[in-house]
Amino acid sequence: MAAPVIIVRCPDYEASRLAVALAELLDPLGGMGAFVRPGMTVFLKPNLLTKAAPEKAVTTHPALVGAVTQLVVAAGGRAVVGDSPGTALLHTVSALRRLYRACGIEEAVLAAGGELLSDVSHRIVPVPAGRGVKRMEIITPALEADLVINLPKLKTHGFTRMTGAVKNLFGLVPGVLKPAYHAKLEDVGRFGEMLVDIADLIRPGLNIADAVWAMEGAGPSAGDRCDLGLLAASVSADALDAVLCRVMDIDPQTVPTVAAGLARGNLPENLDEIPIRGLPLAEAARPGMRVPDTRPRAFPPFLTWTYPVARRFFAPQVRIGSACVGCGRCAEVCPVGAIEVRRGKARVDSRKCIRCYCCHETCSEVRAIRLVRPLLHRLFV
Numbered sequence: 001m002a003a004p005v006i007i008v009r010c011p012d013y014e015a016s017r018l019a020v021a022l023a024e025l026l027d028p029l030g031g032m033g034a035f036v037r038p039g040m041t042v043f044l045k046p047n048l049l050t051k052a053a054p055e056k057a058v059t060t061h062p063a064l065v066g067a068v069t070q071l072v073v074a075a076g077g078r079a080v081v082g083d084s085p086g087t088a089l090l091h092t093v094s095a096l097r098r099l100y101r102a103c104g105i106e107e108a109v110l111a112a113g114g115e116l117l118s119d120v121s122h123r124i125v126p127v128p129a130g131r132g133v134k135r136m137e138i139i140t141p142a143l144e145a146d147l148v149i150n151l152p153k154l155k156t157h158g159f160t161r162m163t164g165a166v167k168n169l170f171g172l173v174p175g176v177l178k179p180a181y182h183a184k185l186e187d188v189g190r191f192g193e194m195l196v197d198i199a200d201l202i203r204p205g206l207n208i209a210d211a212v213w214a215m216e217g218a219g220p221s222a223g224d225r226c227d228l229g230l231l232a233a234s235v236s237a238d239a240l241d242a243v244l245c246r247v248m249d250i251d252p253q254t255v256p257t258v259a260a261g262l263a264r265g266n267l268p269e270n271l272d273e274i275p276i277r278g279l280p281l282a283e284a285a286r287p288g289m290r291v292p293d294t295r296p297r298a299f300p301p302f303l304t305w306t307y308p309v310a311r312r313f314f315a316p317q318v319r320i321g322s323a324c325v326g327c328g329r330c331a332e333v334c335p336v337g338a339i340e341v342r343r344g345k346a347r348v349d350s351r352k353c354i355r356c357y358c359c360h361e362t363c364s365e366v367r368a369i370r371l372v373r374p375l376l377h378r379l380f381v
Helices: 015-029 062-074 093-103 105-111 140-144 165-172 175-184 188-202 237-247 256-264 301-314 329-333 358-362 375-380
Strands: 005-009 041-046 078-081 122-126 135-139 147-151 153-157 161-163 206-216 224-234 276-278 317-320 339-342 345-348 369-372
Touching: 005 015, 005 237, 015 062, 015 206, 015 224, 015 276, 041 062, 041 140, 041 165, 062 078, 062 105, 062 147, 062 206, 078 105, 093 105, 122 140, 135 140, 135 188, 147 165, 161 165, 161 237, 165 188, 165 237, 165 256, 175 188, 175 358, 188 237, 188 256, 206 237, 224 237, 237 256, 317 345, 329 339, 329 358, 358 369
Parallel strands: 005 276, 041 078, 041 147, 147 206, 153 206
Antiparallel strands: 005 224, 122 135, 153 161, 206 224, 317 369, 339 345
């Protein structure tokens, strides 16, 4: 039987209401005590994509991270909270400290009795059964923890359509190494396989999605806040994402991580067989959420050779507008060197661009980068 997904209402991040919602959310799973035993080291993995204030809905809200940290500590666990965010940030202690402070995580975690990730080492881990990659770099604390609790932020995503529990675990790859994966795995289907490889390797024991303030539109960093007022949880990252797709009014099979999970048998063939507890899906769903459609979809293996052509003429194109301040962050993260800064403005070479949209994800503060759908994409995708 598929792992159940629990959905509860949580109107805001006020401490007492958040505590009640978390109790209601975890009770069908046995409470935090069913996952955390005294003396365990628990690694909590929020989405800390970039230095963004909580109200922008870019990162997992610090109040939720603090509340879950408090539950882990109360159960006798040692709670370590951390991430290796984005593609433009070095995975260093000083960079992480600045990030934690900017996102409000530092104050929330320390007040709850937790610790902030300070071990910035990583290991190369073999993935013999991997379908996207056969080895990957993963930060050491996640590998050595007794339990990983995954705390994704529910958002749209320019490349993978949505980012939830499975995609959040890409943050376990040290920041500046991420572009290499985009360069190697240009097809979104292969990229999705790699993300599921990470999830299958790490196997978080518990996944709690922050959908109180979600994001729609140009996610994962330049979209608009959408107040869904929900928390959702499951022991299965795959099942949680499949259900959250339907909350967001997205066909789950158009999301590469869900498609990869289905192909591996991580999900039932009929997604309606995933049990949903708590709030019924009909009451949780938000019809008409704005989702970026940046496909072409994943290609069958026998058509992979056509992808570079299809990508150029069908996939939305990167356009850098007049708001560009020439900071160069987009050029730093581009995995194929398609962007350079000339005369104080970024310029993109569309012939080199692989449409991974790392630049768009990075330009969250200035929002100078737009994704423009070409004519063929509007007509046929």
